[in-house]
Amino acid sequence: MIGEELIQLLTPEGQRIAHPEYESTLGGDEVFSFYRDMVIIRRLCNEATSLQRQGQLALWAPLQGQEAAQIGAGRALAPMDFTFPSYREHGIAWTRGVPPADMLRIFRATTTGGWDPQKYRHSVPTVVLGNQALHAVGYAMGVQRDGAEEAVMTFFGDGASSQGDVLESFVWAASFNAPIVFILQNNQWAISEPSSLQAKIPLYHRAHGFGFPGFRVDGNDVLAMYEVTKRALDNARAGGGPTLIEAYTYRMGAHTTSDDPTRYRIDAEVEMWKHRDPVERTKALLAREYKVKKAAFDEVASEAEELALQLREDVLAMDAPDPITMFDDVYADAHPLVNEGRREMIELGVSGPR
């Protein structure tokens, strides 16, 4: 169904499969650590969904199903690389070291950002579709001018691939030979719209039209995602220019907690993708090839459980900020209208801890 162009190194059953151009370079310990990342981010994501259902978050955008696409791509990054996410890149944020509680701040609506993007070299979530792709290319142009051996990565979905900003970012990346890797997570659905509405050709083909290579990778195969991304990043750092990687995957959950996917897609499709689960296939490989025992898997599960509990604790402790903080950092320098608002709020006695 997906076609022979799909780059895959690990089948849904957890069997290795040969590819003419790529092979997995990962040892057992590394595969296990990728597995750990995927289990943890899935568990944290489930906790966030529960927190939203319990009224503790304004919204949540779950990543279930896309763990391999994000952990594989994220783990291929070098520390100095810089990443520009949309709003569902919790797995990437995890690989960049962003504390899980910080990922939820924007969804608890206590901030419009969440973390220090320079500290983690991971920009803040971008909600307007595709805007971040241009920021990433601009940053990459800066990397070029600095003569630095760094790469830039940005993320968007099949829906955002229709946005002008994404297509313009392709033009710019090609024209300036920018050191950038575009990760297009094709999770098949843009809220209720199927990816077939966004494109009549495989999405990765678009790269060829812009003049740089594009690949379709099994986005539920963490080994393939890692290898293809790593090679694209190395190529970018070496001056080889941009690459588009279409991570062919599936959004197992809703678009966000405000969405009801039962209105637009059939159960059979979801069932089919359950058999392609990224976590289960990695687990099968680990058990069979590396003889990882149940105890080790259980240990990861309990670590994930502890992190989820910690996340819950951190989120519940996150209070609304003092309203007066809305006036902070609007400008780098004083602006009289901001000062006027701040003064009025103080006079009205609205400020103070919530």
Added chain:
Amino acid sequence: MTTTTMTMAKALNEGLRRAMEKDRRVLLMGEDIGKLGGVFRITDGLQKDFGEDRVIDAPLAESAIVGTAVGLAVRGYRTVVEIQFDGFVYPAFDQIVSQVAKLHKRTDGVYTMGLVIRLPFQGGIGAIEHHSESPEAYFVHTAGLRVVACSTPNDAYWMIQQSIEHDDPVIFCEPKSRYWEKGEVDLDNPPRGLFDAEVRREGSDVTVVAYGSMVKTALRAAEAAAGEGVSVEVIDARSLSPLDLAPMITSVEKTGRLVVVQEATKSASVGSEIVAELTERCFYSLRAPGVRVSGYHVPYPPSRIEDAFRPSVDRVLDGIDRVMGYA
């Protein structure tokens, strides 16, 4: 003090050159700004002297010109982008309003959005559609942006440098009808701060506030009014966000009458904001309601009839008559 006479276009060119000499992280990006030197020749010769890496001919997509400048700002560069004409800024509106204006806030101050968006604005050059607009109010309305407008070569020379040095994003409005008019430029000392208004002519009966192209129109009207015995004070707003209200308040407290002149349409405009602010702050000094002399509420007309759209000396004088008509 070294002064020299040059056009506003040349003053902008020299200002950009000086900023690039001072700071290697200053870049220019825009359509046709390299070999051609821009359609108005503002960047003439700069690519030759600073190279293609610093004076970047951009593919034709305004959202990308601004969006990539955002990424360059994250990397620590200060990019001056040229939007070729006012009416072509709208494809970049999303990036300007959603990202340029908000990223400093969204990152708790970590990202400095030190970029300048140069906007040749207003009409009066006999152009075709979309080449003569006054979109400044859209940006003045948006928190996180600063908006300035130069009206003389000296201001152009200094304000472009001050905008580049400023850590906030600046929408830099250039009155294209004044590009070729000459004036004295002081190469040693800036006239005043970037966000300061300036009294261009002192008077005692009426305060006229204008910016960009309309400063000169207002000064001509003041000269004509003087012949009829009406003393007009002309204030060049220079900064539209923030507005420098202090000299306007001082002036209106003296004259008791206010006229604002702008090419933009009246509704929810900079002129409306100035009238509202001064009504709030100088209510007991005002002897007449503030009057806005504006473009009409129509799309910018075909340029063969643009002189009937843009406030003329006569229309400014009519506005002055209206406020003088109150006792």
